[in-house]
Amino acid sequence: MKNRQVWLRSRPNGIPQAADFDLREVELPTLADGEFLVRHAYLSADPAMRGWIADKSTYWPRIEVGDTMRAFAAGEVVESRNPVYAVGDKVMGIFGWQDYAAVRQSQVMRKVQEADLPLSLSLGILGLNGLTAYFGLLDVCRPRPGETVAVSTAAGGVGSAVGQIAKIKGCRTIGFAGGRDKVRQCVEDFGYDHAIDYKATKDVDEALAERCPEGIDAFFDNTSGAIHDAVLRRINLGARIAICGTASYASWDPWNEGPRPERHLLVKRAIMQGFLTTDFAARYEEGVAALAGWIRDGRLRYREDVLEGIEAAPASIAMLYAGENRGKLIIRL
Amino acid sequence: MKNRQVWLRSRPNGIPQAADFDLREVELPTLADGEFLVRHAYLSADPAMRGWIADKSTYWPRIEVGDTMRAFAAGEVVESRNPVYAVGDKVMGIFGWQDYAAVRQSQVMRKVQEADLPLSLSLGILGLNGLTAYFGLLDVCRPRPGETVAVSTAAGGVGSAVGQIAKIKGCRTIGFAGGRDKVRQCVEDFGYDHAIDYKATKDVDEALAERCPEGIDAFFDNTSGAIHDAVLRRINLGARIAICGTASYASWDPWNEGPRPERHLLVKRAIMQGFLTTDFAARYEEGVAALAGWIRDGRLRYREDVLEGIEAAPASIAMLYAGENRGKLIIRL
Known part of the structure; x- marks a missing residue:
């Protein structure tokens, strides 16, 4: 063989x-x-x-x-x-x-x-994607009911789970995705309250301000770049930003430049935290059990x-x- | 009158x-x-x-x-x-x-x-400076004994307290200060293991690598800018970065640009957190009691x-x- x-x-x-x-x-x-x-x-x-x-x-x-x-x-x-x-x-x-x-x-x-x-x-959804969403959202973003959670690559394997778990936890959700199909999928399939087509939207800041006048309390970021910067400008006091990926850049050598977050993190007393799902390896079965339960209930689509x-x-x-x-x-x- | x-x-x-x-x-x-x-x-x-x-x-x-x-x-x-x-x-x-x-x-x-x-x-030392050092170091940087703590404006009212409390907690300390007098003060008066004169040092990265080959576990940052970037490049897995001030910039309008931290925070699973001392108002008396005790013991100089x-x-x-x-x-x- x-x-x-x-x-x-x-x-x-x-x-x-x-x-x-x-x-x-x-x-x-x-x-x-x-x-x-x-x-x-x-x-x-x-x-x-x-x-x-x-x-x-x-x-x-x-x-x-x-x-x-x-x-x-x-x-x-x-x-x-x-x-x-x-x-x-x-x-x-x-x-x-x-x-x-x-x-x-x-x-x-x-x-x-x-x-x-x-x-x-x-x-x-029962592997790295679902577990990344589960631990990144619940342990790093730590959303409370009624808060607003933003998600980049919102229709993707990780992002779609993040958005749905945030809804299960009683949050408002706003997703960023590229293209009309993905945006429709965000709202129709994954229950986002709002979705922004970052490719078709000229002024992402304005679109975000219109849809989330209450500001952003937690941000699950898969992209870095322009979406990251726009969300950062809208965060509320005590916001939590989980860095899960940096998909908007094809390379990080040399380091990409952008607006410095330090002053804004200070003024907003906000947290930006990178995480790897493998850091939560000891709790995988807890995560899979929760995710599988939501799938069987029909509350978590993939x-x-x-x-x-x-x-x-x-x-x-x-x-x-x-x-x-x-x-x-x-x-x- | x-x-x-x-x-x-x-x-x-x-x-x-x-x-x-x-x-x-x-x-x-x-x-x-x-x-x-x-x-x-x-x-x-x-x-x-x-x-x-x-x-x-x-x-x-x-x-x-x-x-x-x-x-x-x-x-x-x-x-x-x-x-x-x-x-x-x-x-x-x-x-x-x-x-x-x-x-x-x-x-x-x-x-x-x-x-x-x-x-x-x-x-x-018993007011905003000491309390900023106390809560920013112990609650945001969360240093463990044996770890290496970096401090910018290390000889200042806040920084000098941070360095000394980190030593009291069993850490190695490295301070950044401007000028020979302040660097000498860091080591002689405030017990830093190392101090770097950022004004006189041509290659801060190299100086940091020589003095801290073990890397940086916690960073109490008062400056943003070049010192911030150099320390960020040397952080260890799981590092905690407390943003206390951004003194190296005279203005933040428009936002200053610099190396994006997202990828590095991800790879290092690190946390960058802004904080205000006033967020800890309910615990001021705890902080003052600890600080006053160290002053009376002669372990905290100002x-x-x-x-x-x-x-x-x-x-x-x-x-x-x-x-x-x-x-x-x-x-x-």
């Missing part, structure tokens, strides 16, 4: 394109003690993968040319030399863009227990964009940055 | 100068019910007063041309129509640059109870620069921004 892998052929300057990757076929790995073999059902494409490839400004070791692309994947254990993982177990973790992976405990994000829900959800076949993986990161997807982008094997 | 007042004659564009103020003599006020008359012994000059006069970017109503200058002052109650304040009580609060003030409860910061310590301390007479007040704000003072600047009446 062969294993197909998507590997990094050249280091991109900016957003990784399909041509930066190639496909190879290798022998199935032999398991070392403690390892188990996972047959992948789904591979993930995430905005963070750009940073994993970049030279700098990231939080994991960079991927070298020749390496199989690091990626989240979900699948079933088909062989095991680890007593904790039995054949038939469903697992999700950082297993790479490939058909099969020989996996060690340290690569596993979680064993998937929600047999009544699709396994693909473990890469999105959308998946499914690409077919591993051949679709190389182009998927560029699709994310082009804003072509409307939900969590996954590749079905 | 007459009351002399320093009033705002013209709104400065930038740092208030002596010529922006004038002195006038008025009748002593008649007390309304609930008011009491305070004869001032000391007036305060604080960096924040620039912001109180500026058009924008501040947290209190601006001072209008013709108004008596808003200022902290300390003195003794000499007449009272308020049952809580008796003749002979010592009080400190926002009473203005004048000889006497007819005061209401809302203007009082605290009744001064430390009869064994000089009343002037209530404007500095320095006062005393100007003589109310005529010295108009020039005092510009002195602060010129860095001419070496401790808490007060005016003795």
Whole structure:
């Protein structure tokens, strides 16, 4: 049996394109003690993968040319030399863009227990996206009922969950998204009170002031840049700003410049905090239990964009940055 | 009896100068019910007063041309129509640059109870400066023993207290100050492990890396600007940055630009938080008790620069921004 892998052929300057990757076929790995073999059902494409490839400004070791692309994947254990993982177990973790992976405990994000829900959800709403929304909103933004929560990339895999959880917690929500379809999706599918099409809106400050005369109490930011600055200008006393991503910039080398936040954070006694979902690893099961409960209740909706076949993986990161997807982008094997 | 007042004659564009103020003599006020008359012994000059006069970017109503200058002052109650304040009580609060003030409860910061310590301390180390250091360091920076704490304007009224409290709490400390005298004062008087003369140091990044190879865990920032940026580049995972002031900029209108912190806060999972000491008003007595205890033990040193007479007040704000003072600047009446 062969294993197909998507590997990094050249280091991109900016957003990784399909041509930066190639496909190879290798022998199935032999398991070392403690390892188990996972047959992948789904591979993930995430905005963070750009940073994993970049030279700098990231939080994991960079991927070298020749390496199989690091990626989240979900699948079933088909062989095991680890007593904790039995054949038939469903697992999700950082297993790479490939058909099969020989996996060690340290690569596993979680064993998937929600047999009544699709396994693909473990890469999105019940995986990093949902958990990022859950902990970033509840632990970093700490919204109180009646407050106004702003969300950038509001229709995306993380943002759409943030907006819906904020509504579940009794907040008003305003989302930023690019394009009429996404804006409509924000309001109709994800229950945002307001959505601003940042691509079509000439004066975002004015649009924000009209829709949120009461100001912004919490901001879940996936973009940095112009949306970040506009929301910052509208924050209330004691606002909490969670920095989850910086998608509006293709590169952070050299550091991007912009309005300094210090004076405004001081005057507003506001908090700006960066966080990684992995900092909350000890509480993943709490998060998944809550998210799965809201999904079963019909209170938390999600959308998946499914690409077919591993051949679709190389182009998927560029699709994310082009804003072509409307939900969590996954590749079905 | 007459009351002399320093009033705002013209709104400065930038740092208030002596010529922006004038002195006038008025009748002593008649007390309304609930008011009491305070004869001032000391007036305060604080960096924040620039912001109180500026058009924008501040947290209190601006001072209008013709108004008596808003200022902290300390003195003794000499007449009272308020049952809580008796003749002979010592009080400190926002009473203005004048000889006497007819005061209401809302203007009082605290009744001064430390009869064994000089009343002037209530404007500095036992007043806003000490309390700003105490709450900003302990509640916002939250240093743990063994961590490294960086402080800007390290020899100033607030900074010198921050550095000493951090040492009391078992931290390593590094201070930034301008000029050889202040740097020597940091190390000799205030116990900093390291001090960097930011005016004489060509490469602040290099100096910081040499002195703090272990990185910075907490940063108490009074300046914004170049020092802020250099420290930010050296922070460790989970760092806490308290924004207390932005003294390196004479104006924030329009907003100053600089390196965007979002990506770095994300990668470092760091917190940047603005705070005002007045947010901790309910805990002032806790803070003063701790500070007074350290002063009596000889573990907390302070320095006062005393100007003589109310005529010295108009020039005092510009002195602060010129860095001419070496401790808490007060005016003795």
